[in-house]
Amino acid sequence: MMTMQRIYLDYNASTPIDPAVAAAMAPFLSESFGNPSSGHWAAAPAKAAIEGARSKIAALLGCHEDEVIFTSGGSEANNLALKGVYFARRDSGDHIITTRVEHPAIIEPCRFLERLGARITYLPVDRFGRVDPDDLVKAITPRTVLVSIMHANNEVGTIQPIEECAHIARERGVLVHTDAAQSVGKIATDVNELGVDLLSIAGHKLYAPKGVGALFVRRGVRLEPFLHGAGHEGGRRAGTESALLTVGLGKACELARDLPSMDRVRTLRDRFWHELQDRFGNRIALNGHPAHRLPNTFNVSFIGCVGAELLERLDGVAASTGSACHAGRIELSPVLEAMGVVPEVGMGAIRFSLGRGTTHEEIVSVGKRLGAVL
Template structure:
């Protein structure tokens, strides 16, 4: 069976250069990077080189990058660490209703520990209004956490404007940039971000590795305590092989040539949208901002279907739905619900997310499959009225 992968926002394949960079650490460089003998030298220097590569990809200082087990740990580290460090100063956190569960669930946990959390509404495109952020600030606010780009619909948030509000009020600012690295240029100094999350398997690196950028001077308590690994910020012997993979992935995915390819992906995505829109005679609707959106992300609603029904008919295609079916009832995702998407519309949501290995032939084939197996019968009456 032919296979077409259009779920890059869920996870990316490893790039060839990432595999090559990691390979020596499978066979040869097994030493503990914290040891002081010859077997540790290569491991230690490679770990720091990887740290430098991650830092360079976001405009940070090398010592401001802490390796984690992934984006979820980095988000937990940011939220719980700041709350523990600043809870004597205040207990209020501001976030949004469209955050990833790796932010929403730690916030829920912190509420049980005494935190007060404000979950901001978003507009129909999934964007937070900076004015709502400013209005939510109180004397007790210690942390604002707003994602850089939404994983489900691709909408980019006005992070610079939100960060300016945080800086003006002396509030720590965190953004989950798991979906953004390699798709959107990011400079932590330009954004004035204090904390930023990186997830390896969204940027052509392995699963099980990520990083948290921590601006020097940011008050934060370590999440994992033990020995003094990661400059005392994250105990546990580092996984050098995966860190090397993340470093190489961040470096290659944020190169000039890589960003040129992102523009090619945008053009391919827009062609995909135009052809789908034509195919469904204008009945298809878009989720997310039409312009301020990740170049690779296309979340659309198929009228008269559930997303699950659509994907079941095209098993060759790996993509995601925007709803879940429980006991025959379709439930919208929290993101679509927060955006005000009506249930009868959003139940047909499918997210197609493209990547560096997506080709025009892939898109052509998906269009053909949708027409042959899904749309031909359902929209025959529409075609006759064309």
């Protein structure tokens, strides 16, 4: 039996390492192996490479170099932001505001902090997955120390009104964090335009390796370190820095400044969606905001189908589903549930996320395979 061509449409889950990123990392597999914190000749090249990478990330975010902390990924960056602010400001408040559609790397740290006495407010979203800034106004109290709202949702691609929410919070003296793992490299993420105090990056979401990320921390914001040790990263994150990984992230962030390249991806995504509409009509439904959405992402429900079962029959197509089947029972993702998507629609949800390597031929092929399967 001939295997169908493999097609990758799961770039929101992880991206391949860009060839330019791999080339930048290659010398650090065999050279510049010194500990960057040491004071001798073997340390200098590694230290210089790390600071060069920090400069490239700062240029992408529009911040100062000393406002960039390297982490092991987006999850650590989120944990450092949430726990770091909570423990640093515990004497002045114990209230954190987030949303119901956050990534588990936000939801689970919040639940952990709740066990330690923190009060967490989970804001609702509308049917498109967007927060109402008025709800944020009502939720802030004198004890609120942090607002954490993701920049763009990983499942449906909906972009949150971060600028407006940040303005509301900062007017009231509350720090603002955003999980930008999905938005960096796809849409503008200048921290001053967004108005945020903290912002998380995950390397493997923007063509860098897994195992590296970064957290922007605005000057003057105090964090309790998540990891304690020898005081690396200005005393904010212990652990010997990896020149190999940070160089990869720095190069990826340099490439990510080319946002116009996402126009091609957006065009492919829209063609794909229009083709599915022409082919299936009212048998499909879009999940997420039709306009305020990442240029590479669309989440579509195939009504009357089970997304997981449909994906299994799409031989060779890598994508993600928004529902799970447990003992014959369909369970929607928390994101679709928070959006009020009814089970009959949500159970057929599939997220297609495109990337730099996606071609028009692949889109056409997936459309044909869907037609054959349905």
